[in-house]
Amino acid sequence: MDRGIVVEEVGTLELVELEVEQPAAHEVLVRLEATGVCHSDLHILETGFSHPPPVLLGHEGAGLVEAVGPNVESVAVGDRVVIGWRAPCGECRWCLRGDPRRCRTPASAGPRVTAGGRPLTRAFGAGTFATRTVVHEHAAVAIDDLPPEQSCLLGCAVATGVGSVLETAQVWPGARVGVIGCGAVGLCVIQGARIAGAEEVHAIDLDERKLETAKRFGATHTGEGARLDFVFDVVGRPETVEQSLAMLGHAGTLVYIGLPHPDASVELPLKRAFDRRLRFLVSHGGDHVPALDFPELAGHARAGRLDLGALVTKTIALDDVAHAFEEMRAGDVIRSVVVL
Ligand SMILES: [Zn+2]
Numbered sequence: 494m495d496r497g498i499v500v501e502e503v504g505t506l507e508l509v510e511l512e513v514e515q516p517a518a519h520e521v522l523v524r525l526e527a528t529g530v531c532h533s534d535l536h537i538l539e540t541g542f543s544h545p546p547p548v549l550l551g552h553e554g555a556g557l558v559e560a561v562g563p564n565v566e567s568v569a570v571g572d573r574v575v576i577g578w579r580a581p582c583g584e585c586r587w588c589l590r591g592d593p594r595r596c597r598t599p600a601s602a603g604p605r606v607t608a609g610g611r612p613l614t615r616a617f618g619a620g621t622f623a624t625r626t627v628v629h630e631h632a633a634v635a636i637d638d639l640p641p642e643q644s645c646l647l648g649c650a651v652a653t654g655v656g657s658v659l660e661t662a663q664v665w666p667g668a669r670v671g672v673i674g675c676g677a678v679g680l681c682v683i684q685g686a687r688i689a690g691a692e693e694v695h696a697i698d699l700d701e702r703k704l705e706t707a708k709r710f711g712a713t714h715t716g717e718g719a720r721l722d723f724v725f726d727v728v729g730r731p732e733t734v735e736q737s738l739a740m741l742g743h744a745g746t747l748v749y750i751g752l753p754h755p756d757a758s759v760e761l762p763l764k765r766a767f768d769r770r771l772r773f774l775v776s777h778g779g780d781h782v783p784a785l786d787f788p789e790l791a792g793h794a795r796a797g798r799l800d801l802g803a804l805v806t807k808t809i810a811l812d813d814v815a816h817a818f819e820e821m822r823a824g825d826v827i828r829s830v831v832v833l
Pocket residue numbers: 581582583584585586587588589593595596597598599
C-alpha cells in the first residue's frame with residue numbers, strides 16, 4: 494500500500510493512502526528511499542503557492558526506478574535516481590534557442606498519483622513525500638554511488654544554492670561574496686562560493702547558531718560586508734534586498750533567491766545603482782537542469798568539495814513531516830530528511 498503527505502486545503506496536512514498508476518510515455522515510476530523537507534513545501538502548505546489542492550508534497554527525493562513508460566531512454570528499471578523539479582520542456586522559446594536553464598514551463602508527468610480516486614497535484618511536478626511517485630524522465634537522473642539520504646539534497650537545496658553561484662551568478666575566483674540567510678540553501682551558496690574560489694564569504698543571519706554553522710561550511714566572515722562583488726539574498730524580503738544593495742561594491746551583483754511575498758516591493762536608489770553599475774539577477778532554483786547539473790554536483794560531493802552529510806541534521810519517518818516543519822520554522826534544523 495502506498496502512502497503520502499497531502500495538503501487537502503491550505504494549512505492542513507494529512508498522511509493518506511495513495512494509488513499510483515503505471516508510467517505513460519516519457520514517465521518514470523520511482524520508489525522513494527529518501528526525501529528532504531524544504532521551505533518551499535512549507536510555503537505550499539501555508540500559501541498554496543500556485544499548487545491547486547489536493548497537493549502531494551515533497552520535491553527533493555532519491556529512490557529506485559521501479560518502472561518506465563514507453564520511449565524512456567535516460568534511465569532504466571533498478572537505477573537509483575535523484576529527482577529534480579526543473580526538467581526542461583524542450584519546446585518553449587528558451588529551450589528551442591538552446592537555453593534550457595531559462596525554460597519557462599518545466600516538463601511534468603501526467604496526474605498518475607491519486608488519493609481515493611482524486612488526482613493529486615505533485616509539488617513542483619515531483620511529489621516525493623510518498624512511498625512511490627511518477628515523474629517526467631528528464632526529472633530523474635541516475636546517481637548511484639551516494640547515500641540516498643544525502644543525494645536527495647541535490648534535487649533542490651544543493652541545486653539551488655550551488656547553482657545560484659556557479660550558473661546564475663558565475664562567481665569568479667577571488668570574488669567577495671555575501672549570503673543573507675544561512676539555512677540549507679544559504680549553506681549551499683557558501684559551499685558553492687568556496688568551490689568557485691571566492692576569497693571572502695560573508696554570512697549574514699539573525700540567528701547566531703546559523704552563523705556558527707556557516708563558518709563550518711566555509712564562511713570567512715560573519716556579519717555585513719562592504720564593497721562585495723556578489724550578494725545572495727536567500728531570504729527575499731524587501732529589507733534584505735535593501736541590505737544586499739547597500740553591501741555591493743563596483744559592478745556588484747545582487748542574486749535574488751528567496752521567495753517573495755506577493756505584495757512585496759523595494760525602492761531602487763537609481764543614482765547609486767548607476768554609479769556602481771549594479772546588476773540584479775533572479776535565480777530560479779539555481780537555474781539548474783537536472784541532467785546537466787546533478788552529475789556535476791555529485792562529482793563535487795565525491796571529491797570532498799561539497800559536504801552533503803553535514804546538511805542532514807536528522808533523518809525522520811514520513812509521519813514526522815508535520816513536526817519537521819515546526820522545527821524548520823524554529824530554525825532548529827538545517828535539513829530533516831525523510832527515510833522511507
Ligand atoms: Zn522549455
